[in-house]
Amino acid sequence: MSEKDQITDATAESCAPGKLKKTIVLVGMMGAGKTAVGRALAARLDVPFLDSDHEIEFAANMSIPEIFARDGEPFFREKEYQVISRLLQEECGVLSTGGGAFLAERNRRVMSESGVSICLQADLDVLWKRVKGRDTRPLLRSADPYQTLSDLYHARVPIYAQADLTVSSDGQVSIDNMVSRVLEALKARPDVLEFD
Incomplete structure (x- = not known):
């Protein structure tokens, strides 16, 4: 670990705003910043950071695109539900989820029952700037990736609006x-984060 990383870690620990009582689940579109914000939030709160897609890849010993290609999206979504449910029963922390995770009603239910769902909302142009040209997004492997993203965005935004916080x-x-x-939004949820 570099000296800069040590300073950043020490600063994050000394600035922890309170005690986490439930897992914070970050949801939203691909490119919304769930992983980057999630890592930084976990560091600030001094709690574990987990990524459901990473956990699925680890368990399957293959990448998300490989799982989609070999077993299809329904298989992936089943594994996603199992992993999210398991992670929500473990130590409280910050959990970043894949863009499609929140679409399933059972995922939304388990997130709200065992944690708090927070949608990171960004507009379509911001998302496109962040994801264009990336080969790691299986759903954007289409003839017109921007149109695909736009279609996904417009279909999913009303569902993301059901998150506990935005x-x-x-x-x-x-x-x-x-x-x-995110921390400011969590002040409305003392059942999740007890501020000092």
Whole structure:
């Protein structure tokens, strides 16, 4: 670990705003910043960070695109539900989920029962800037990736609106400021985070 990382870790620990009582589940579109914000939020709260897609890849010993290609999306969604349910029963922390995880009613239910779902909301242009040209997004492997993203966005936004809390990003805000926005939103949920 570099000296800069040690300073960052020490700062994050000394600034922990309170005690986490339930897992914070970050949901939203691909490119919304769930992983980057999730890692920084977990560091600030001094709790574990988990990524459901990473956990699925680890368990399957293959990448998400490989799982989609070999077994299809329904198989992946079943594994996703199993992993999210398991992670929500373990130590409280910050859990980043894949863009499609929140679409399933059973995932939404288990997230709200065992944790709190927070949608990171960004507009379509911000998302496109973050995901275009990336080969790691199986759903964007289409003849017109922008149109595919646009279709997904418009279909999913009403579902993401069902999250327990929503935090907006205009694409100009730093990760640290996004973490501060999430913590501000959590002040409405003392059952999740007990502020000092």
